[in-house]
Amino acid sequence: MxxxxxxxxxxxxxxxxxxxxxxxxxxxxxxxxxxxxxxxxxxxxxxxxxxxxxxxxxxxxxxxxxxxxxxxxxxxxxxxxxxxxxxxxxxxxxxxxxxxxxxxxxxxxxxxxxxxxxxxxxxxxxxxxxxxxxxxxxxxxxxxxxxxxxxxxxxxxxxxxxxxxxxxxxxxxLPLRYFRDGLGEAIKCSCIRDKNLFSLFKNMKDEKEALEKSQNIIEACCMVKKKVVENDEFDKGERMILNFGHTIGHAIEKNYNFETFTHGEAVSIGMCKITEIMENLGISEKGTFEKIKRVLEKFSLPTDCEINREKTLNTIGRDKKNFGKSINLIVLSEIGNGKIMKIDFNDIEKYI
CATH class of the missing domain: 3.40.50.1970 (Rossmann fold)
Structure with missing residues (x-):
């Protein structure tokens, strides 16, 4: 135990x-x-x-x-x-x-x-x-x-x-789809704070191996969350990095009326979309998007979907991570290194 x-x-x-x-x-x-x-x-x-x-x-x-x-x-x-x-x-x-x-x-x-x-x-x-x-x-x-x-x-x-x-x-x-759903969130943990866990996912063959190693995955993710929560219980600073992929992901869930994508699936798409944009802007290390995409696809998690831009921006405008006229986006410098990027909401279209 x-x-x-x-x-x-x-x-x-x-x-x-x-x-x-x-x-x-x-x-x-x-x-x-x-x-x-x-x-x-x-x-x-x-x-x-x-x-x-x-x-x-x-x-x-x-x-x-x-x-x-x-x-x-x-x-x-x-x-x-x-x-x-x-x-x-x-x-x-x-x-x-x-x-x-x-x-x-x-x-x-x-x-x-x-x-x-x-x-x-x-x-x-x-x-x-x-x-x-x-x-x-x-x-x-x-x-x-x-x-x-x-x-x-x-x-x-x-x-x-x-x-x-x-x-x-x-x-x-647990039905296979919902096991994969959890893997999406676990991969998020590895992206923001645990390069070794990301390597574990990268070297796995499939969901069967992931289930066999579930205790290792759970322990690693709990340790990531432990450190973040102890440093920032009330989500005012570092804890926000746990929302990597969530700003777009939550908007996808809402815009598809919580019927098409599970939470982990929506977060998977959100991680890919934000990282591709940040890589093009020179904020994320080149190749980061492809690394994440390949790992997600190995576990049959979605990496893209049709997005209604107006609905997405409206939903993001009501996001709980907003502070006045600004919003905190969670981005990667590289795999294992997530950071908070505060932007003016008027500039949101540049990043979404």
């Missing part, structure tokens, strides 16, 4: 990574915390595989367990769904002395974390991520949010979990 400490003072917590960790969650919570009731938030897909198992594991330790199951997908990550969960929490008489567990991918973690941050002005929660994307990124660092019609993650907070339990065996039931 690998344990990674996220050091944030009184908000510090541990990430535990191991095979078959799901079976040990009840005893781990019992050993380290003093909750009575546990409320699980999950989605229909994950529930069919793991909800019953987790409930039994928790009830074995005499926790009182209830749960709420949401429809899968980004369209569930909204204030209306949060409101439905609040009602169920009230019905179950959940108090500030109880615990929420988010069992699922990024949507479940973001939505469940947002609910935990806001119900009764904040109750404890633990992340049990089931997708590669959630295991390497969204479950770590305390970003919780819901979407508005106008854009993604526009309402949210920074609210750290009490623990993150990553069971690598859960990836075996």
């Amino acid at each position: 690998k344990t990674i400490d996220i050091n944030l003072g009184i908000k510090s917590y541990k990430i535990e990574i191991d095979k078959n960790l799901l079976e040990k969650i009840g005893e781990k919570i019992k050993e380290n915390f003093s909750y009575n009731k546990i409320f699980i938030i999950t989605d229909e897909n994950v529930a069919s595989f793991y909800l019953e198992r987790l409930v039994k594991v928790l009830e074995k330790e005499n926790f009182l367990v209830s749960y709420f199951i949401i429809p899968p997908g980004e369209k569930s990550k909204n204030l209306n769904m949060a409101s439905e969960i609040y009602k169920k929490l009230v019905e179950e008489k959940i108090t500030r002395g109880d615990l929420i567990i988010t069992l699922g991918g990024g949507v479940v973690g973001d939505l469940g974390g947002f609910v935990a941050a806001t119900f009764l002005r904040g109750i404890d929660f633990i992340q049990v991520p089931t997708s590669l994307l959630a295991q390497i990124d969204s479950s770590i660092g305390g970003k919780v949010a819901v979407d508005l019609e106008e854009g993604k993650n526009l309402v949210g907070s920074f609210y750290q979990p009490k623990a993150v339990f990553i069971d690598t065996e859960l990836l075996k039931t």
